Every structure is written in structure tokens, then in C-alpha cells.
Amino acid sequence: MASVASKLYSDDVSLLVLLLDTNPLFWDTTSTTFSQFLSHVLAFLNAVLGLNQLNQVVVIATGYSSCDYVYDSSLTSNVSSESRGARMPALFGSLLEKLEDFIGRDAELAEGDEHVDRIASSLLSGSLSMALCYIQRVFRSGHLHPQPRILCLQGSPDGPEQYVAVMNSIFSAQRLMVPIDSCYIGTQNSAFLQQASYITGGVHHAPKQLDGLFQFLTTIFATDLHTRGFVQLPKPVGVDFRASCFCHKKTIDMGYVCSVCLSIFCEHHKKCSTCGSVFGQSKLDAANASSSVNDRKRRAPDS
Amino acid sequence: MPQVKIIAKNFMDMVASLTAIKLDKLYNNVFICEAILRSLPPLAKKYVLQLLFIDDPVPCTRIEEWVLPDGLSKHRVAIDRLIQLRIFTETVVDRKEGTCYSLNPTFQKNLQKHIISGGVLPREPMNSNNGIKLPSLQELETYALQQWECFLLQLINSGQGEKLTGISSSMMKVFQRGLLSQRDRDGPRLTESGFQFLLMDTNAQLWYIIREYISNAEERDVDPADLISFLLELSFHVTGEAYNLNTLTDVQRTTLKDLADLGLVKLQQGRKDSWFIPTKLATNLSVSLADSSVRKEGYVMMETNFRMYAYSTSKLQCEILRLFARIEYQLPNLIACAVTKESLYNAFDNGITSDQIITFLQQNSHPRCADRVPSIPENVTDQVYTLYSLLPSRVIQDWFIA
Numbered sequence: 001m002a003s004v005a006s007k008l009y010s011d012d013v014s015l016l017v018l019l020l021d022t023n024p025l026f027w028d029t030t031s032t033t034f035s036q037f038l039s040h041v042l043a044f045l046n047a048v049l050g051l052n053q054l055n056q057v058v059v060i061a062t063g064y065s066s067c068d069y070v071y072d073s074s075l076t077s078n079v080s081s082e083s084r085g086a087r088m089p090a091l092f093g094s095l096l097e098k099l100e101d102f103i104g105r106d107a108e109l110a111e112g113d114e115h116v117d118r119i120a121s122s123l124l125s126g127s128l129s130m131a132l133c134y135i136q137r138v139f140r141s142g143h144l145h146p147q148p149r150i151l152c153l154q155g156s157p158d159g160p161e162q163y164v165a166v167m168n169s170i171f172s173a174q175r176l177m178v179p180i181d182s183c184y185i186g187t188q189n190s191a192f193l194q195q196a197s198y199i200t201g202g203v204h205h206a207p208k209q210l211d212g213l214f215q216f217l218t219t220i221f222a223t224d225l226h227t228r229g230f231v232q233l234p235k236p237v238g239v240d241f242r243a244s245c246f247c248h249k250k251t252i253d254m255g256y257v258c259s260v261c262l263s264i265f266c267e268h269h270k271k272c273s274t275c276g277s278v279f280g281q282s283k284l285d286a287a288n289a290s291s292s293v294n295d296r297k298r299r300a301p302d303s
Numbered sequence: 304m305p306q307v308k309i310i311a312k313n314f315m316d317m318v319a320s321l322t323a324i325k326l327d328k329l330y331n332n333v334f335i336c337e338a339i340l341r342s343l344p345p346l347a348k349k350y351v352l353q354l355l356f357i358d359d360p361v362p363c364t365r366i367e368e369w370v371l372p373d374g375l376s377k378h379r380v381a382i383d384r385l386i387q388l389r390i391f392t393e394t395v396v397d398r399k400e401g402t403c404y405s406l407n408p409t410f411q412k413n414l415q416k417h418i419i420s421g422g423v424l425p426r427e428p429m430n431s432n433n434g435i436k437l438p439s440l441q442e443l444e445t446y447a448l449q450q451w452e453c454f455l456l457q458l459i460n461s462g463q464g465e466k467l468t469g470i471s472s473s474m475m476k477v478f479q480r481g482l483l484s485q486r487d488r489d490g491p492r493l494t495e496s497g498f499q500f501l502l503m504d505t506n507a508q509l510w511y512i513i514r515e516y517i518s519n520a521e522e523r524d525v526d527p528a529d530l531i532s533f534l535l536e537l538s539f540h541v542t543g544e545a546y547n548l549n550t551l552t553d554v555q556r557t558t559l560k561d562l563a564d565l566g567l568v569k570l571q572q573g574r575k576d577s578w579f580i581p582t583k584l585a586t587n588l589s590v591s592l593a594d595s596s597v598r599k600e601g602y603v604m605m606e607t608n609f610r611m612y613a614y615s616t617s618k619l620q621c622e623i624l625r626l627f628a629r630i631e632y633q634l635p636n637l638i639a640c641a642v643t644k645e646s647l648y649n650a651f652d653n654g655i656t657s658d659q660i661i662t663f664l665q666q667n668s669h670p671r672c673a674d675r676v677p678s679i680p681e682n683v684t685d686q687v688y689t690l691y692s693l694l695p696s697r698v699i700q701d702w703f704i705a
Contacts, residue, residue: 012345046418047355050337053538053587150681218352227345230374 012224013054015138015146017131018045018153020070021062022103024110025120026156026186028138030147031246032210037185038099039114041153044093044217049073051098051222056146058134060127061099062130062154063106071095072103121159124152128169129179135178147225149179149202152193160244166192173200185210191251192238198239205234244274251252278282314343315323317514318531319387325528326389330409333417334424338535340387340414346374347381351390351406357416359395360403415475424536426551428544437580440543443569447582450566451505452619457492459501459622474561477519478512495654501623502655502663511582525554533558537567538588545571545578601667606641607680613638614669626650627660642683647690657691 020041027034034220045057059071071092128150134149173180177204182193189206196265197204207216223231245252245266261275271278329335332693340351353369354361365380370378382404385391393405438446458478493501500508511601513534517527532557539560540546548556548570559579563570571578602614603624611628614637621638624630627650628640650660661684668671670680677684 012348043418046421047352050340050418051352052341142632215353216358218355221347224345227349230371230377231349232369232371258503 003126011036013052013146014224015135015148015187016045016047016048017058017059017060017134017148017150019067019124019127019131019150020059020099020154021122021152021154022063022099022106023064023120023122024103024107024155025064028211030155031184037210037213038096040213040217042095043214044222045063047218048222049125051224054146058131059095060130061102062124063102063110063124065109066106067123067130068098068100068102068105069130070098085092121161122154122156122161123162124154124159125162125165128152128166128196129174130174132169132178134177135176139176147173149181149225150194151221152180152182154182156182156192156195157188158190158192160249162192163244163249164246166196170199172197179203179225183207183217183221185213189240191242194236194239195241195244198236203233204236222247306461313526315339315388316519321528321531323389327407327409329528329532329634330407330413332532332536334536334539335532336413337417338538339390343384343388344377344381346370346377347385350381350385351414354404354406355411355418357406360405361395362403364401366404393419402469404617411519412686424539426546428546437543437550438569442582443543443582446569447566447584449615450564451584452617453564455501455508455619456622459497463533474519475517477506478515495655497531498626498650498653498655499659501626502659504666506587509565509567509588516561525558527592529554530558534588537562537585540586542581542586546579548577548579572661595705600639601669601673603662603664603667604672605679605683606667607682609642609683609686621677626653627655644690648688651691657687662688 018041022034031280033209045059049055049057055073057071057073058069061068061070071094104253131150135150137144138148172198177201180196180200181202182190182197182204184190184193184204184206194204196202203220205216205220208215211223223233242253243255243264244250245255247267247269248267250266252264252266256268257263258265258272258275258277258279260277261272263272263274266270269279316615317472318326318329330339340348343351350366350369361673366382367375367378382391385404386393390407390410392407393402394405395401396403457475483608485613502510514693517530520527520530548559551559559568559570562568563579564587565584568579568581571580602620604612604614606612615622616636623628624638624640627646628642629646631639633639647660651657661679664679672678
């Protein structure tokens with residue numbers, strides 16, 4: 001069930017923004033190495049670029065504490081000096097270079113980070129925002145732009161402290177009518193990615209075997225937005241809609257909600273920390289007081 | 304415009320009509336496999352990608368399960384196309400599973416190679432250190448446009464063309480076959496298909512000319528498969544880079560001279576070498592192989608008082624507008640016209656339909672107008688359709704018994 005109005009597309013020119021998870025804390029724990037994973041992804045990108053001459057691909061690397069653009073197929077400076085003849089970025093030389101630089105810088109930033117007991121999540125909110133900014137620029141560039149979509153390739157678990165930022169990005173994507181596809185390759189379920197795909201009308205899939213990742217990617221995620229109207233794609237089975245509280249960033253099922261700005265808290269507060277509205281504690285006291293007065297009044301005739 | 308689509312698609316039909324041996328020879332070239340992949344309808348592209356690394360034949364019922372019920376017609380179109388081009392071969396493995404499809408092995412191998420390691424063109428661009436002065440991309444585009452318009456103006460035999468292209472008159476006659484009709488008294492006039500040709504967009508016109516050129520190739524003892532493979536390969540070169548002529552065979556060199564007259568490449572000569580530079584017309588060839596919608600900047604603004612303003616300086620576009628509108632005056636950057644009853648009747652007499660006029664206006668509408676819904680005012684479209692529908696029934700000839 002698509003909960004978003006989708007545009008009608010007449011051709012299959014697409015802009016794919018790929019958010020690549022490079023979190024070293026996750027890649028240390030998997031059986032597939034990062035380079036094997038990368039070979040699947042690069043073949044997939046080649047396939048997408050080969051489908052249509054006007055297709056574009058942008059890759060944003062999501063690290064532990066930073067994210068950055070590593071590849072943009074529409075920039076002509078990608079063509080390195082050895083392969084000047086090929087417009088096809090066959091071996092993605094510049095992508096690999098920039099990825100290496102990025103991972104080095106990310107590791108340096110992470111060394112200064114003191115939060116050892118933080119969940120080893122990657123900065124999904126940052127890369128989603130960067131992707132949406134890029135797409136907004138494409139929208140403003142004029143009429144003839146390819147149809148954009150975002151694909152998150154993620155393995156790290158969700159970081160509840162990013163809940164607010166991620167939900168804001170998801171709602172912006174919904175308003176821009178940009179679907180967010182997600183391919184989760186980790187062990188636990190990712191509530192953020194499920195919600196993102198559900199709300200924006202994208203496809204969520206968690207492949208079990210990473211050996212066949214290329215086949216999953218080309219079967220499901222290479223489908224352009226025009227073809228999705230008449231092709232069977234994985235449907236959301238059960239979406240985890242749990243939120244995190246705004247005060248402690250814990251995932252909660254039941255909590256208190258501010259009636260003005262809809263922020264979620266796990267325990268009772270006197271004042272909302274987001275919008276500053278005072279919760280009616282005096283009314284609560286008055287209700288308590290009147291009920292005790294009634295009790296006394298009722299008991300009086302008895303005694 | 305169904306008729307126009309047939310003309311543009313005919314290039315792929317021509318490829319599909321080659322014999323199996325010739326097609327296999329074509330599929331040996333990695334770039335041709337890529338170009339043909341790009342020319343397929345979107346659903347067919349998806350099927351090819353999904354079956355790319357699968358070696359066993361896949362039952363066709365399994366493939367049908369991949370589409371939703373309202374996509375079955377598109378599914379049939381895609382499968383027919385794939386079988387026509389011999390990319391899918393039908394086999395019956397065992398009676399239980401019914402017909403299965405498998406990918407053409409040469410095609411499959413080459414496409415796999417292309418996706419994993421990319422392709423290397425048979426020729427490298429020349430080093431700019433050799434003292435070659437390359438034209439800028441802007442100059443190249445102006446050159447290509449000039450050449451193409453000159454060619455088109457000469458094609459429709461209009462007196463507006465200032466200089467003649469280098470195409471021999473016999474070659475011109477081949478192109479004009481079907482577009483112009485010979486009339487002894489008045490000189491050649493454009494036929495119905497000629498008018499429709501003028502209203503097509505540039506890429507469709509280019510493919511039409513190329514198709515005629517290739518069908519004529521056999522008379523000149525040139526193998527059409529060679530020409531097709533050279534043309535498809537050309538679309539993968541980089542716009543604006545120089546490639547040495549000594550990397551080409553003789554056949555390719557003569558073809559290149561003809562293509563230079565069309566504006567697809569620019570030939571230049573240095574002291575020792577001569578080289579060619581592909582223009583945007585050449586590198587955009589593979590974009591328009593598929594039936595996708597047109598993507599280009601429009602220049603026509605249609606107003607509700609039936610006045611039309613075209614922001615163009617091109618003589619060719621002026622001629623095209625003259626087909627169905629009355630040109631009022633021309634300013635340095637603007638052509639002001641009016642769509643009148645007489646001009647529309649003139650167009651209908653020449654065989655242009657109302658659909659073609661409306662589609663032409665919609666596809667070429669200025670970006671400011673294209674933002675509006677509808678891009679052409681409703682009273683204009685209504686009037687064009689009404690006049691067209693009234694045509695045959697205005698006056699009926701019948702016998703009168705006095």
C-alpha cells in the first residue's frame with residue numbers, strides 16, 4: 001500500500017542516489033568483506049548506467065561520524081587520464097580513490113569520539129539530508145531532469161539518537177515525492193529503513209545471502225519509477241513503527257505526547273523541551289484535589 | 304502519432320530483420336549489445352538484467368509472474384521484441400515446464416563483461432599535445448546544427464538554403480524518395496509523409512535518414528551490418544574529442560564523409576593526420592533508439608488569441624511553422640505567427656492531421672508554457688480538432704433529382 005501520491009512518469013531516465021554504509025564497526029563483524037560487497041555494488045551501478053544514456057548515479061558514503069559525496073556520474077572530471085576515451089566509468093577509479101580518502105578521514109574523526117557505549121550506527125540522517133539537498137538542486141535545474149530516487153544500502157543498526165533527524169528527512173522526501181528504497185544487509189531489523197520505504201512509497205528488502213547481492217540489486221532496485229507501476233516488487237510485511245523518546249533516545253512503545261508539537265517523551269515532564277509549552281500540571285492537581293474532596297464529602301454522611 | 308513511431312522504430316526492425324548469423328556477428332561487439340539494450344522497452348531491459356547471470360532456461364510462466372495483471376500487454380510487447388532481436392531464444396526443456404526462454408549466449412557473455420569491467424573503444428582519442436586545436440563544445444554544437452539544417456533545407460528543396468551540402472544528388476534523391484513527389488509542372492512538392500517528416504523531432508528525422516542510407520547501402524556493395532555496427536559504436540564516443548582517421552577501415556571512412564555532411568561529425572586535417580570529432584548529434588543517437596518521450600527545450604508560445612510566438616532564428620523552424628500558421632513578421636530573435644482558418648486548411652490539404660499539429664506544439668512548447676496545464680490553450684486545441692473533423696463533411700456531393 002503506497003501511502004504517498006506518486007507522479008506519473010513516461011520514460012525510464014532515472015537519477016539514483018546511493019547511500020553506501022562504510023561503517024567499519026559493522027564491516028568488522030560480517031563474513032563478507034567490504035571489497036566483495038563493493039564489487040557487487042559497482043557492477044550494479046554499471047548496469048544502471050548502461051540501461052539508459054541519460055541515467056545518472058550519485059554515491060554518498062555514510063560513515064560512523066561523517067558522510068560525503070564520493071561519486072557523481074554527471075561530472076566530466078571523473079574520466080581519469082588513462083581511460084579518456086570511455087565515457088563509461090568502467091572501473092570507477094575516482095570512486096575508489098575518494099572512498100579510501102573518506103574512510104581514512106572518518107576513522108580519524110571517530111578516534112576522538114568518546115562515546116564508546118553508543119550503538120555502532122552510521123550517520124544515516126546526515127547522508128539522507130545530503131541526498132535530498134542534491135535532489136532539490138536537480139529539481140530546480142529546469143524541466144528536463146531525470147526521475148530521482150534514493151537507495152540506502154545499510155548494514156549498521158539504527159541509532160535512536162538520530163530518530164528526529166531521520167524522520168524529518170523521510171517527511172521531506174515524502175513531500176518531494178522521492179521514493180527511498182532500502183536494502184538492509186545487517187542482522188537486526190532496521191525500523192528506520194522500513195518506515196522510510198513505507199512512508200515514501202519505496203521498496204524495502206533484506207536479502208539473506210550477501211553472495212547474491214548483485215542479483216537482488218538488479219532484480220528489485222534497478223527498476224525505474226516508470227516500470228514500478230506494473231511490476232511485482234516486495235511489499236511491506238510488517239512495519240516497525242516504534243518511535244524513540246526525545247529525552248533519552250530510547251525506543252518506546254507507549255509514552256507521553258505533547259499536544260502542540262507531537263514530541264514523544266518516555267516519562268512525564270512539566271514542560272515540553274521542543275516547543276516550550278507547559279503541560280497542565282495544575283489541572284492534574286485540581287483533578288486530584290476534587291476527587292479527594294468528593295471522597296471526604298461522600299464519607300461524611302456515613303460517619 | 305502512431306505513424307511517426309513506426310518510422311523511428313524501423314531502424315531496430317531493420318536490425319531485427321538481419322539474418323541470425325549476421326546478428327550474432329553484430330552481438331560480438333560489446334558496444335552494439337549495449338546500444339541494443341538501451342533501445343529495448345523498459346520492461347525488456349529489466350528482463351535482460353535479471354536473466355543476465357542465469358545460465359539455465361527460465362520457464363515463461365515464471366517470467367509472467369513478475370508482472371502485475373495490468374502490465375501483461377507490456378509484457379507481451381517486451382517478449383516479442385526480445386525474440387525478434389534474437390536476444391531471447393525459445394526452448395522446450397521438458398513438457399512439464401512448457402516453453403522456456405534463455406539469453407543469446409554471445410549477447411549474454413558480452414553484456415556480462417561490459418557490466419563488470421566496462422568496454423574499451425577500438426580507438427583512443429588523440430592527445431591534445433599534438434598541436435590540435437579542438438573546437439569548443441559550443442562551436443561544435445552550432446556547427447552540427449548548421450549542417451543539419453542546411454541538409455534538411457536542401458532536402459525539401461526549399462530555396463532558403465544558402466549553400467549546398469557535399470551530398471551527391473543521387474544520394475539526395477534516395478533520401479527524397481517518399482518525401483518529395485515529382486511533378487513536372489510545378490517542380491517537386493512535399494508529400495504527406497514529407498510533411499509528417501518535417502514535424503518529427505530531430506532524432507527521429509536522423510534515424511529516418513540513416514535508415515534510408517543503410518537500405519541503400521546494399522546497392523553500393525556495402526554490408527549493412529558493418530554500417531549498423533559502426534553507427535552504433537559512434538554513439539559511444541566522447542563528444543568533442545578527436546579520433547584519428549587511420550583507425551578506421553575504408554568503408555568507415557567513406558561513411559564518415561557522408562555523416563560529416565549531415566552534421567554528425569566534424570572532419571579536420573592537421574599537418575600529418577586527419578581526424579574526426581563526433582558532435583552531440585552522433586553521441587545522442589542511442590538515446591532515441593527507444594520509444595521514450597522527447598526531451599529538449601521548446602521554443603513556441605501559443606496564446607489564446609491564436610497568436611504564436613516562436614523564439615527561434617532558424618530558417619528551418621520558420622519553414623516548419625509556415626506549414627500550418629501564417630508568419631506575420633520576423634524579429635531578430637522571434638517569429639510571430641498566427642494560426643488562422645486558411646493556414647489550417649492549407650495544412651490539412653497537404654495531409655497533416657490535427658493530432659500532428661497539436662503534438663508538435665506540445666512537444667515544442669517553451670518551458671514557461673510547458674509548466675502550465677494544459678500547455679496549449681484549450682480553445683486552440685478545440686478549434687484545430689473541430690476544423691479537422693468538419694473537413695470531409697462540409698460539403699457532400701450527391702445526386703439531385705430535379
